[in-house]
Amino acid sequence: MTAVLFDFSGTLFRVESTDSWLRGVLAGADVRLTEAELTAAVRALEAVGALPGGGAPARVPEDLADTWLVRDQSAALHRAAYTGLARQVALPHPALHDALYDRHMSPAAWAPYPDAVEVLRALRERGIPVGVVSNIGWDLRPVFRTHGLDQYVDTYVLSFEHGIQKPDPRLFATACEALGADPRKTLMVGDDRRADGGAGALGCTVHFVDHLPAADRPDGLRPVLDLVS
Template sequence: MGPRAGDRRSALLRAFQPGHVLSSPANPQRTHQRTVAPLRHDHADRARLTARAENGSAGVRGVLFDFHDTLVYAGSLAAWVADGGGWDIAADERERVLAVLPDAWARAAARWPGSFWDLSPAEHRRAFTWILQEDGGCSPALATSLYDSMPNQWQLAQGVAPLFTRLCRDGIRIGIVSNIAIDIRPVLDQWGLLGQLDAVVLSFEVGMVKPDPAIFLLAAAAIDRHPAECLMVGDSPAIDGAASRVGMRSLIVAKGDAGPRLDAVAPLCGLTPT
């Protein structure tokens, strides 16, 4: 973590003491934000929201989503290998690669705890390709090609687009907070989702990774909501569930045959029926 990221993290954690509320400028056009405005003091608002969170009456006014295995998932692994140029490799090598691809990042986390690779595009690439080569016996050229073709394999989870539309309709702000070192905005734009987002908070841009409490505070500020008004939606109890440490509610999504299931989000947000 660089000096500027460290200073921001310290400021966020200091501000999340009694007597402070995080905020950033409103975003009426719901376009993604890269920066967060200075924090402001508001004792009464902080006390009110904290009390409502403790007795369970604080409504959800902002939803923060994880990205991978929450909003998107990898499609056909065989198609990914073919897309990466591995259609002509030996059958035994293909099987080894296919066995490692689904949990490459979990293997990286076990090998190098701390998710440091999510802070640097170069380290992100290196961690992925190293795992494929060491654990899957993948050639360096194929490992690099598979990394480069990764965004092409992402498929939008079922129901994301209508869910975003309903959240926007009901005035609930939407953000993404992801441990990743790839800019996901172009893909979101292709899907027509970028304009519905109030913030996109990516670990490699802000110098923090989940489960650090500071990145959740930063994300709440970026969508102009108090943490007690936010719901964090993700796939990892340890990583995304850590949002509870700053007073957010969290929802860990189940995985079905068609990818992550987000059907529990709308009821938790009190959305009106379609």
């Protein structure tokens, strides 16, 4: 392999828990809930899939169905999809739904998987260029910079900046072109078999990792180093 592409959420980074997400927003807004109220709200937000990077919604409301399918094609669609899901859950103030969306874009809401730095550093030491290809509605570069991983990434290909989303092979092709890499000698690493599997249409080798909380997946990325050796 002469290049490696990585997905973002669930692959290199994992978003904070729904509990932490909601507590952070409530604290910032100086809004207080009882523990019972907070637990109920967390469960409801998880059920509707309101946290980007968290679990998928059990059901997408009919009025959001079309937006949901193309949510990663623009910043406006992404915000509309996720705030729409969140608004299914009653919160003490309507502004909290937008505040929740804003918080998930904060670098503090994300943590790299325990072996992410190790693996990216090793790839850099081997002279293997790295790209990040993500279905997303906002600029994730500050997350990488804040956590010290930006120095190991050579290019970012983000769906909302191109108006297309994985599994469209054009996103992967754009990343390979930016890296000067032959897709047939490029490894794509992701957690979504449908979205990230789209790289296979170009001839890329695709390796999947489990989308788990960071603490539950301490070494899921290390096999990548064997695949490129």
